[in-house]
Amino acid sequence: MAYFDMVVEALLGPDGMMYVAGAAGLLLIVLSLPMVMRKRVDPLDRLREDRGSESHEENVERLSKHGASNEFLTKYAAYLEPEDEDELSKTRMMLVRAGYGGRDAVRTLNAAQMVLGLGLLTIGVFYVLVLAPGMSPVNMFLYSVVPGLVGYYAPKYWLQKRVAKRQEEIQDGFPDSLDLLLVCVEAGQSLDQSIIRMATEIEPSYPALAQEFLLVSHEMKAGKDKGDVLRAMAERCDLQDITSFVTVLIQSQSFGTSIADALRVYAAEMRDKRVMRAEEKANVLPTKLTVGTMMFCVPPLLIILIGPSIFGISQSLGGGGGSF
Structure with missing residues (x-):
């Protein structure tokens, strides 16, 4: 430190340390001046600016449940929403009953119908024309049009099952x-x-x-x-x-x-109804088991019991000369 003082005094004279301290102070002021002049942005002001820069439609899209796909579906809203108000209302109510109450639920359903219908139709036509040429007209219709119909009506069928569940x-x-x-x-x-x-x-x-x-x-x-x-x-x-x-x-x-x-009173009634529904299912169970038993147990049993006799009769009538 003494050596530094001697060097400063030799270069700047007896008041050299004062000059050095003043220069260091000016340097600190110059470095801190941009930080002092920069205005600190209030988070609330920033939030207001962000909200003001967005339009009302963008705010609705951002707060929506399916906001990521809303912009794409909105472009084709004229093709994805029924023009009939009654049909639109029925479809929206069905979606609400299935648990899909978003504002784009109807568009999503119609888009799924179109994509699946056209996609499976394209696959069917490609199979008929490229992979299996030379089919009859009936088979061409079955292998090309039927998959498209299945793809078109599959979302609504799945939606009905979802509502019932x-x-x-x-x-x-x-x-x-x-x-x-x-x-x-x-x-x-x-x-x-x-x-x-x-x-x-x-x-x-x-x-x-x-x-x-x-x-x-x-x-x-x-x-x-x-x-x-x-x-x-x-x-x-x-x-x-x-x-x-x-x-x-x-x-x-x-x-x-x-x-x-x-x-x-109503809670007691609902408990009684639940017991009645359980008893109803229990009473239906033997009938269902009977149908399964008739389908899967009786035919093998008949084959085991009557099969040898039928085989012996066929051998006798056919002139085989043998007996079972």
Whole structure:
């Protein structure tokens, strides 16, 4: 350090250290000036700018469940949506009952029908013309047109199966949900809080039913009329048990009767109906087993018992001269 002081004093004179300190200070100021002048952006301001730069349609697409494919489907919306309002409404309701309530569900279904239909039709035509030429007209029609028809109607068939499976799940879990709802109501909670708590508890076992009840609670929180919300739920589920449940709640609200008493009676009725459905399935089981037994057990048994006799008779009548 003393050597450095001696060098500075020899070069700059007795006040050399002051010059060095001043130069170092100016250098630090020059280096820190851009950082000081740069304005720190508030995260909220940045979020407002990002939202302002996006259009309303882009915001809707970004918040949608299937936002990644919305832009592509929107380009062909005129070809992927039915022009008939009744048909569009029926298709959308079927998709909602299957658990697909997104705004692009109808477009996705029609796109799947078109892709599968045209794809299988192309494969069938390629097989007929290239891989197996020289077929008869009937075989050409079967191997080319039938796969296209199967590909076109397969998504709707799968959707109907999905609706039936979802309705069965809702019907199986409905008695348990009523019991939980009754417990929550009798514990002093309001109907809205009871629905939320019940839906949270049954979600691992019956996610479809929990989704419907959570949607009801969210719509009630949004300020919609309770009767309209419950009727919409009954229309989405399309089950007689849910429709009767909605009627019970609406009548209890209209006449001012106790919801707990109505739920207690209706929950007991739903438990009895579940036992009756189980007994019905048990009573049908012997008939189904009889059909299977007749198809797979009786023919081999007849072959074992009657086969030798038929063989001996055929040998005797054929002049074989031998006996079995």
